[in-house]
Amino acid sequence: MKIVFLDANTLGEDIDYTPFEELGEVIRYPFSSSGEVPRRSAEADVLVVNKVLINENTIGAAKNLKLVCVTATGTNNLDKAYLEKRGIQWRNVAGYSTESVAQHTFALLFYLLEGLRYYDDYVKEGHYVNDRIFTHFGQTFHELRGMTWGILGLGAIGRRVADIAGMFGARVIYYSASGAPAQEGYCQVDFDTLLKESDILSVHAPLNRYTEGIMDLAAFRKMKPSAIFLNLGRGPIVREADLAQALNDGEIQAAGLDVLCSEPMAPDSPFFSVEDKSRLLITPHIAWAAVEARQRLMKIIAGQIREFFKR
Secondary structure, three states: OEEEEHHHHHHHHOOOOHHHHOEEEEEEEOOOOOOHHHHOOOOOOOEOOOOOOHHHHHHHOOOOOOOEEEEOOOOOOHHHHHHHHHOOOOEOOOOOHHHHHHHHHHHHHHHHHOOOOOHHHHHHHHOOOOOOOOOOOOOOOOOOOOEEEEEEOOOOHHOOOOOOOOOOOOOEEEEEOOOOOOOOOOEEHHHHHHHHHOEEEEEOOOOOOOOOOOOOOHHHHHHOOEEEEEEEHHHHHHHHHHHHHHHHEEEEEEEEOOOOOOOOOOOOOHHOOOOOHHEEEOOOOOOOOOOHHHHHHHHHHHHHHHHOOOO
16 A cells, blocks of 8 residues: 655654554655646555645546545545545544644633733843842733633534633633534523623634634624634634734734634735734644644544555
8 A cells, every 4th residue: 555645744743654654655745736746646545635635636647546634624625526526535634633722722812811922021131130029010911710701613622622711710602603503511692792792702613604704893893902812713714904903903902813814824914014013922823733633633544544444
């Protein structure tokens, strides 16, 4: 069996490929353009991809191909109708990053909530040396206990965030954009209530016709001026120019993002126009990528290949 990884670097360079090497020959390409895929996939029995487009143009010549494994939950890069026509199976992975994304959600929150950038700079720039008192109140912050934490998208990650927020003493509410029935043990509200009552609002929803662009300027204007907004779902759920304007206009206090509409970040991103950079924290789509999450992901993929070939 020939297993070809077309964009292996999207998984990091610290991955153990032993489980795959036990199944067959493993070929790894750091990245693959659409033009390179036809040649690189020509002899593959299995393709392992993250963002590479899989369609007739890219795998039309892959005569041995039997299985495509996506190292993510989303499968927008697959032409499923074409794969079905060819009798090629596909697999994706869900649930591997729940703990990692939930953890990163709180990392973003506390960085913004407690003004950690300000305090870190204050100390490292020498201002704390010979200060008149033992503490410094340059930026005040509040306890999470007693706040209302709103969640858009109560899947596995949303529920994990809700449970942790509850442990901190926050009141948790959520909104389902798709209109799914209320989940037992969680407080479902309408969208306006979510916006108006949330001190923290975190997004953990998939991108679909219900969520695309849902967080626009009208939505931000309904939020509290003291609210912190976090997006760990998908970039296009947010209208980025509207969020930049909302931050500049003081409609909300701060925003933490791990996903953007264009990844890598576009050179003309509206977020470069945010005047007070301390109110905006952006990480480069790393919430899913704890070492343990990536190891879990690869173990699942190897298991899928083994099961498919009954080895």
